[in-house]
Amino acid sequence: xxxxxxxxxxxxxxxxxxxxxxxxxxxxxxxxxxxxxxxxxxxxxxxxxxxxxxxxxxxxxxxxxxxxxxxxxxxxxxxxxxxxxxxxxxxxxxxxxxxxxxxxxxxxxxxxxxxxxxxxxxxxxxxxxxxxxxxxxxxxxxxxxxxxxxxxxxxxxxxxxxxxxxxxxxxxxxxxxxxxxxxxxxxxxxxxxxxxxxxxxxxxxxxxxxxxxxxxxxxxxxxxxxxxxxxxxxxxxxxxxxxxxxxxxxxxxxxxxxxxxxxxxxxxxxxxxxxxxxxxxxxxxxxxxxxxxxxxxxxxxxxxxxxxxxxxxxxxxxxxxxxxxxxxxxxxxxxxxxxxxxxxxxxxxxxxxxxxxxxxxxxxxxxxxxxxxxxxxxxxxxxxxxxxxxxxxxxx
Numbered sequence: 573x574x575x576x577x578x579x580x581x582x583x584x585x586x587x588x589x590x591x592x593x594x595x596x597x598x599x600x601x602x603x604x605x606x607x608x609x610x611x612x613x614x615x616x617x618x619x620x621x622x623x624x625x626x627x628x629x630x631x632x633x634x635x636x637x638x639x640x641x642x643x644x645x646x647x648x649x650x651x652x653x654x655x656x657x658x659x660x661x662x663x664x665x666x667x668x669x670x671x672x673x674x675x676x677x678x679x680x681x682x683x684x685x686x687x688x689x690x691x692x693x694x695x696x697x698x699x700x701x702x703x704x705x706x707x708x709x710x711x712x713x714x715x716x717x718x719x720x721x722x723x724x725x726x727x728x729x730x731x732x733x734x735x736x737x738x739x740x741x742x743x744x745x746x747x748x749x750x751x752x753x754x755x756x757x758x759x760x761x762x763x764x765x766x767x768x769x770x771x772x773x774x775x776x777x778x779x780x781x782x783x784x785x786x787x788x789x790x791x792x793x794x795x796x797x798x799x800x801x802x803x804x805x806x807x808x809x810x811x812x813x814x815x816x817x818x819x820x821x822x823x824x825x826x827x828x829x830x831x832x833x834x835x836x837x838x839x840x841x842x843x844x845x846x847x848x849x850x851x852x853x854x855x856x857x858x859x860x861x862x863x864x865x866x867x868x869x870x871x872x873x874x875x876x877x878x879x880x881x882x883x884x885x886x887x888x889x890x891x892x893x894x895x896x897x898x899x900x901x902x903x904x905x906x907x908x909x910x911x912x913x914x915x916x917x918x919x920x921x922x923x924x925x926x927x928x929x930x931x932x933x934x935x936x937x938x939x940x941x942x943x944x945x946x947x948x949x950x951x952x953x954x955x956x957x958x959x960x961x962x963x964x965x966x967x968x
Contacts, residue, residue, distance in 0.1 A: 573656065573697075574647045576616070577607040578639050581966040582629040585926050589727035592757030592796035600629035601929060602682070604639075605967040606689040608658070610697050619693025620953050620963050621685045624873045624902035625926045626844075630682035638667050638682050657697050660690045664879040680847035680876045687877020688906050688951070696950040702906075703945055706913030710882065718942040719911050720918030721932075722790065722815075723747070724903060725925060726754025726771070734770040741771050744923055745778045748938035751788050751815055753920075756805065757796035765808055772812065784813055792818040795845065799828050806836045816841040816867055824851075826858035833860030841867040844901035847875040849883035856891040863893045867917065871901040872910055881910065903930045905951050912945050928958035 581603050587596045603622045610617040623630065642650075645666045652659040667683050695702040707715035723744030726737060737754065744752045754771060756764045768791065775785040791814060797805065802820035809817060816839040821828040823845040833840065840861060846852055852870060855861065861868075868888070872881040885895055896917040900907040903922035911919045921938070922930030933946045933955035946952050953960050 573651060573658065574609045575606055575642065575650065575658070576609050577605075578642060579605040579607070579967045580631065580634050580639060582631055583962065583966070585625060585929065587925065589729050589925060590758055591727060591755045591792070591794040593794045594626070596625070598628075599625065601625070602629040602631060602634060602685050603963065603966060604634070604685050604689050605963060606686070606693055608693055608697070612696075612699075617693055617696045618967075619689035619691070619696065619950065620960075621687070621689030621692065621906075622873070622904075622929055623681045623685050623688075624871050624904060625922075625929070627678065627681045627874055630678060630685060633679055633682035634685065637679075638686060641666055641669055642686070655698075658690060658694050660687065660694060660877075660879055663687075663690050664877065674850075676847040676851070676876075680880075681874050684873045684875060684877040687879055688873055691878055691906075692950040692953070699949050701945065701947050701949060702909040702951050703913035704947075706878075706910065711913070711915060713915060716912040716915065716945075718944050719908060719916075720899075720941055721749070721908075721921040721938060721943050722751035722753055722899075722918065722941060723749035723923050723938075724753040724792075724920050725922065726752070726767075727925065728755060728758040734767055737767055738770050738774045740924065742774055745775070747923055748940065749921070749923070750778075750941035751790065753790040753792055753815075753818070755794065756791045757793035761801075761804055761808065764805075768809065768812070786812040786814045788815065790815040790818060790841065792841075793820050795819045795822050797821050799831060802828060802832055803835075806832055810836055810838060813838050815839065818842065818869070819844070826855060826860075829855075830858060830860030833862065833866075839865045839867060841869055841899070844869040844871050844874070846870055847880075849880060849887050852884045853887045853891070856887065856893065863891070863897060866897065868893070868898045869901045869920075870898065871907065873902050873904060873906055878906075878910060885914065905932050905953065905956065908932055908943070908945065909951055928956065928962055932956065 606619045703715045772785045818841040898916040899918045903920040908919045
């Protein structure tokens with residue numbers, strides 16, 4: 573069993589949308605294909621990978637360091653000792669040779685791209701959907717067939733008024749999402765509150781009797797605020813009892829997060845910009861986050877892949893957190909399989925942006941914010957027509 577070819581390319585997901593920190597006018601994504609010598613139905617098994625939105629393409633790191641290390645490795649050194657398959661952990665160690673600890677930066681994204689493709693190939697070789705393979709290998713429970721997802725959007729856009737924002741959120745609700753998320757911090761507080769109030773008014777038409785509309789809405793500041801601004805927003809939104817208040821300040825400013833956590837009673841969410849298990853350990857030690865009510869959003873496609881994500885889950889266990897408090901960022905199928913296989917609390921979804929990487933398999937409708945996973949081997953990219961066609965166009 574061998575890796576016979578590794579292909580890399582860059583594609584654009586540029587758009588005019590903005591969050592509180594960046595615009596996406598020049599956003600790119602790295603994609604890879606890892607071809608093996610295992611043949612099924614007359615075709616070699618190929619694993620595909622990419623990274624989530626918000627980080628740019630990683631061609632330099634991939635082609636200068638990580639792909640050459642994989643190509644130069646002794647083929648037998650990459651094999652699973654217990655199974656007739658590739659070993660993602662040995663491959664991860666090969667990728668990280670001669671890499672100093674700390675300073676994770678963009679390399680975590682490059683490694684995450686390759687890691688996704690490896691797990692896709694491994695599950696295909698075993699002829700299992702990834703979520704079932706993960707449940708069998710790493711848990712004592714059955715994989716979830718349905719997983720919670722929320723509809724993320726609400727970006728700032730030229731000429732986008734509150735009515736357009738409400739129409740966007742209404743569309744997500746009509747698609748079957750019970751919980752939606754919008755951006756804040758890209759406008760003054762008073763203007764953002766009007767945006768939030770407009771969405772909450774729309775949510776009133778979709779809630780059940782006795783339910784709070786606020787429990788259907790999450791807001792995301794993308795790390796924009798200093799402490800005073802974060803507090804000001806917290807004071808205004810606390811009475812609304814929102815689903816969560818996400819990334820109020822810089823993701824590494826644990827003191828800011830701890831200050832907020834001591835005063836803000838509803839739920840926080842953070843972690844999408846933490847890229848190692850050491851970062852997660854520091855977050856849990858120093859941020860004041862509460863394991864009974866707050867959420868963690870580490871994205872395996874940005875943080876060295878599933879191999880490192882498993883280490884993150886071990887850190888959570890050591891600090892008394894349940895994996896059910898994890899709802900990964902990224903809105904992609906890889907994280908969806910991880911959520912279903914490892915018993916996470918759900919997954920982000922991008923119904924209207926970052927296509928074709930956002931979203932899940934075709935013909936898998938959302939109902940009551942639950943999505944049913946397919947049983948295709950691997951991550952199931954072949955069931956998402958726009959995405960698999962992009963892979964075919966780039967890699968043949």
